[in-house]
Amino acid sequence: MNIAVSASTLQQTGTPQGVPGQARPSQPAHVIRDDAEAIRVAHALAAEFREGASERDRAHIRPLKELDAFSQSGLWSINVPKAFGGPEVSYRTLAQVIAIISAADPSIGQIAQNHLGIVAAIRTVSDQEQQALLFGEVLKGTRFGNAFSEKGTKRAADFETRFSDRGDHVVVTGQKFYATGALLAHLVPIVAVDDQGRAWYAIADRNAPGLTVIDDWSAFGQRGTASGTVLIENVRVEKSHLVPAWKGYETPRSDGAIFQIIQAAVDAGIGRAALDDTIAFVRTKSRPWIDSGQERASDDPYTIQAIGDLTIRQHAAEALLDRAGLAIDTAVANPTADSVAAAQLAVAESKVLTTEAAISATNKLFELAGTRSTLAEDNLDRHWRNARTHTLHDPVRWKYAIVGNHALNGVNPPFHAWS
Numbered sequence: 001m002n003i004a005v006s007a008s009t010l011q012q013t014g015t016p017q018g019v020p021g022q023a024r025p026s027q028p029a030h031v032i033r034d035d036a037e038a039i040r041v042a043h044a045l046a047a048e049f050r051e052g053a054s055e056r057d058r059a060h061i062r063p064l065k066e067l068d069a070f071s072q073s074g075l076w077s078i079n080v081p082k083a084f085g086g087p088e089v090s091y092r093t094l095a096q097v098i099a100i101i102s103a104a105d106p107s108i109g110q111i112a113q114n115h116l117g118i119v120a121a122i123r124t125v126s127d128q129e130q131q132a133l134l135f136g137e138v139l140k141g142t143r144f145g146n147a148f149s150e151k152g153t154k155r156a157a158d159f160e161t162r163f164s165d166r167g168d169h170v171v172v173t174g175q176k177f178y179a180t181g182a183l184l185a186h187l188v189p190i191v192a193v194d195d196q197g198r199a200w201y202a203i204a205d206r207n208a209p210g211l212t213v214i215d216d217w218s219a220f221g222q223r224g225t226a227s228g229t230v231l232i233e234n235v236r237v238e239k240s241h242l243v244p245a246w247k248g249y250e251t252p253r254s255d256g257a258i259f260q261i262i263q264a265a266v267d268a269g270i271g272r273a274a275l276d277d278t279i280a281f282v283r284t285k286s287r288p289w290i291d292s293g294q295e296r297a298s299d300d301p302y303t304i305q306a307i308g309d310l311t312i313r314q315h316a317a318e319a320l321l322d323r324a325g326l327a328i329d330t331a332v333a334n335p336t337a338d339s340v341a342a343a344q345l346a347v348a349e350s351k352v353l354t355t356e357a358a359i360s361a362t363n364k365l366f367e368l369a370g371t372r373s374t375l376a377e378d379n380l381d382r383h384w385r386n387a388r389t390h391t392l393h394d395p396v397r398w399k400y401a402i403v404g405n406h407a408l409n410g411v412n413p414p415f416h417a418w419s
Contacts, residue, residue, distance in 0.1 A: 017214065018212035018213055018214055018231070019183060019213055019214070019215050020207065021185070021186065021205075021206030021207045021213070022064070022184055022185075022186065022206070024140075024141075024142060024186050025068070025071075025072060025140065025141035025142075027072070027141075028139070028140050028141060029071060029072045029073070029074055029076070029077065029139065029140060029141030030072065030073055030074035031074050031077060031085065031086070031087065031139060032073075032074040032075065032077070032078050032087040032089065033087065034087065034089070035087075035089045035090055035093040038074075038075060038078050038087065038089050038093050038094075038097055039093065039096060039097065039100070041073050041074065041075060042075060042096070042097040042100040042101055043100055045069060045070060045073055045075070045101060045104075046100050046101055046103060046104035047104070048066070048069065048104075049063075049066050049070075049101065049104040049105045049108055050104040050105070053104060053105040054378075054379045054382060056105070056107075056223075056224055057107075057223050057224065057379065057382045057386075058379055058382075060223050060224075061224070062183065062184065062215075062224060062226055063105065063107065063108050063111075063224050064184055066105070066108055067108065067111060067143070067184050070101070070108060070112065071141050071143050072141050074087070075097055075101075075112070076112060076115055076116070076138065076141070076143065077119070077135075077138045077139050078093070078094055078097065078116075079091070079094055079116055079119050079120055079123075080119060080135045080138055080139060081123055081131075081135070084131060084132060084135040084136070084139075085135070085136075085139055086135060086138075086139060090325065090326075090329050091258065091261065091325045091328040091329050091332065092322055092325030092326050092328075092329060093325070094116065094261075094262070094265075094325070095261050095262065095264070095265040095268075095321050095322070095324070095325045096265070096321075096322075096325075097265075098112065098113070098116075098262050098265035098266060098269065099265040099266075099268040099269040099272065099318070099321065100269065101269065102265065102266045102267075102268070102269025102270060102273075103269040103270070103272040103273040103276070104269075104273070105224065106222065106266050106269055106270045106273075106386045106390060107222050107223065107224030107225045107386075108224065109265070109266045109269055110180055110222060110225050110266050110390065111180060111181045111184070111224075111225055112181075112262075113180065113181075113259070113262040113263065113266065114144065114145065114146035114148070114180060114181055114189070114259075115143055115144040115145070115146075115181060115185075116258075116262060117255070117258055117259040117262065118144045118146075118189050118201065118203075118243075119135070119138060119144075120254070120255060120258040120259075121201065121243065121245060121248050121255050122134050122135065122243060124247070124248045124253050124254075124255055125243060125244050125245065125246075125247040125248050125255075126243055126244075130240065130243065133240055134203070134241070134243075137187070142186045142187060143181070143184065143185045143186050143187070144181070144185060144186075144187050144188070144189055144203070145179065145180075145181040145182035145183070145184070145185025145186075145187065145188040145189070145206065145213075146179055146180050146181045146182055146185075146188070146189060147161075147176040147179045147182055147188050147189065147190040147191065147230040147232065148176065148178070148179070148189075148190075148191045149176060149177060149178040149179075150174070150175065150176055150177065151177040151178070152175075156394075156418065157416060157417075157418075159174075159191055159192065159193050159199060160174055160175075161173065161174025161175070161176065161190060161191065161192045161193070161232060162174065162192055162193055162194075162195075163192045163193075163194065163200070163202055163237070163242075165194075166236075168238065168239055169236050169237060169238050169239055170192075170202060170236075170237050170239065170242055171234050171235065171236055171237075172190055172192045172202045172204065172232050172234075172235045172237055173232055173233060173234055173235070174190070174192060174232045175229065175230070175231055175232065176190070176191075176229065176230040176232065177227075177228065177229050177230075178227050179213070179227055179228060179229065179230045180225045180226075180227040181225070182206075182213045182226075182228075182230050183213050183215055183226040183228070184226070185206050186205075186206055187203050187204065187205060187206060187241075188203070188204050188205075188206055188211065188213075188230065189201040189202070189203045189204075189243070190202045190203070190204055190230075190232060190235070190237075191245065192232075198244070198246040199245045199246050200242055200243060200244055200245055200246065201242070201243040201245045202235075202237040202241070202242055202243075203237065203241040203242070203243065204232075204235050204236075204237050204241070208235050208236065208237075209235070209236070210232065210233040210234045210235040210236075211230070211231070211232060211233075211235045212230070212231040212233070213228070213229075213230050214228050214229040214230070214231070215228055216228040216229050219389050220385045220388075220389065221382070221384075221385035221386040221387070221388055221389030221390065222385075222386050222389045222390050249415055249416060249417070251335075252331075252335050252336060252337045252339075252340035252341075252415070253335050253340060254328050254331040254332050254335060254340055254343050255417065256344065256415070256416060256417045256418060256419050257324075257327075257328050257331065257340070257343040257344050257346075257347045257419070258328060259417060259418075260344075260347045260348075260351060260394075260418065260419070261321070261324050261325060261328060261347045261350065263351065263390070263393050263394075264321055264324065264347065264350045264351045264354045264355075265321060265354075266390055267317075267351075267354035267355050267357075267358045267387065267390060267391055268314075268317055268318055268321050268354045268357070268358070270358045270362065270383060270386050270387045270390065271314050271317060271354065271357040271358035271360075271361045271362070271387070272314060272318075273383060274358070274361040274362040274365050274383040274384075274387070275307075275310055275311065275314050275361045277365065277380060277383065278307070278310070278361065278364070278365040278368055278369055279307060281365075281369040281373055281378075281380070282297050282298050282303060282307070282368055282369055283296075283297075283298050285369070285372055285373075286298075286368070286369050286370045286372070286373070287370065288300050297370070303368050306364060306367075306368055307368065310357075310360065310361050310364060313353070313356070313357045313360060313361075314357050314361065316353055316357070317350070317353040317354045317356075317357040317358075320346070320349050320350040320353050320354070321350045321354060323346055323349075323350070324343070324346040324347045324349070324350040326346075327339075327342050327343040327345075327346035327347070328343045328346075328347070330342070330343070331343040337412065340415075341406070341412040341413060344402070344412075344413040344419050345402065345403060345406055345413060348399040348402045348403055348413065348419070349399070349403055351394075351396060351399050352396045352399045352400060352403075355391040355396045356396070358387040358390075358391060359384075359387050359388065359391060361383075361387075362383040362384035362386075362387040362388075363384060365380060365383065365384070366380070394418045402414070402419065
């Protein structure tokens with residue numbers, strides 16, 4: 001069944017309905033050889049994804065064809081360890097890949113986020129047998145989705161979804177929202193707690209009985225992520241697919257920083273796309289202000305100054321993203337309290353600057369490009385909508401607090417999935 005259709009079409013039927021999952025890939029996915037190939041492949045895919053990105057946003061079209069190309073390209077297995085047949089590229093490279101893809105279509109970049117985070121968590125917490133099984137799936141081209149967050153709980157870390165032990169399997173019950181990637185996934189990791197309150201990833205088949213994914217994402221930005229509702233009613237998950245997520249936060253590990261740097265990379269991509277479109281519009285379509293005395297808008301000295309400011313901020317954001325990737329690579333290779341804290345702090349700084357650069361660039365676009373840039377035919381407001389939506393994942397005001405408390409008082413960042 002082709003589900004690359006608009007959410008509005010599905011919602012016109014009245015009561016929200018579950019959408020069937022996709023078939024597993026018929027051919028094994030490509031396996032990337034090294035970091036350089038990962039970057040080359042990302043640029044090639046980005047050129048394809050850029051075509052049609054505006055129309056997908058405008059019509060709420062799910063990027064099924066593009067997602068198949070993305071996962072089959074090998075970029076969804078780039079952090080699978082070499083010991084299990086994966087490329088194990090650096091996290092600096094992984095962040096660059098997501099930024100490149102997100103500059104073309106940030107919804108597609110975000111859909112990969114939880115998949116890559118789960119791959120990192122499996123490396124941290126799973127035993128060798130489980131790693132071999134799940135990494136083998138990833139190398140084939142299997143996509144993990146996400147059923148983590150719950151919108152009805154008091155705090156983001158509070159989970160009401162639970163599972164009961166049935167011997168060789170567990171049975172999971174609950175409800176999720178913000179389930180980015182679940183709609184088009186092959187396997188859906190569900191965060192569920194045991195009778196001790198510990199969080200696990202219960203990785204269910206996308207078409208498992210009792211698992212319903214509803215295409216009801218109605219946010220004004222990141223429309224292509226389909227980050228809607230997942231209903232979980234007595235869903236069976238084999239013990240082989242029950243991953244002890246809680247172990248990733250029992251001792252210093254980089255799992256949280258890895259999830260976070262991918263978010264920062266999406267924002268870096270949004271900022272880059274907005275800046276590039278601003279420059280292109282000013283060069284080709286904008287008119288100079290009547291008091292400037294210039295023949296071209298691109299020669300307006302105030303516009304030149306503003307573009308210079310945005311360019312410097314974007315380059316600084318990209319540099320901090322690189323720095324954060326290097327810090328994560330160090331922490332993954334040698335996880336200690338100090339190395340993991342350094343990675344968390346570097347990612348926090350990156351998250352602040354990528355957020356602010358994306359918001360600034362997407363807002364300034366219209367001021368610099370002029371009234372014509374607001375016309376629906378160009379759909380340039382999608383950049384601001386995407387930036388404003390995606391940067392709300394966690395409050396950057398708390399990133400300032402984390403960095404400041406460490407600088408002033410030597411206090412390491414809190415140790416959880418958002419840090």
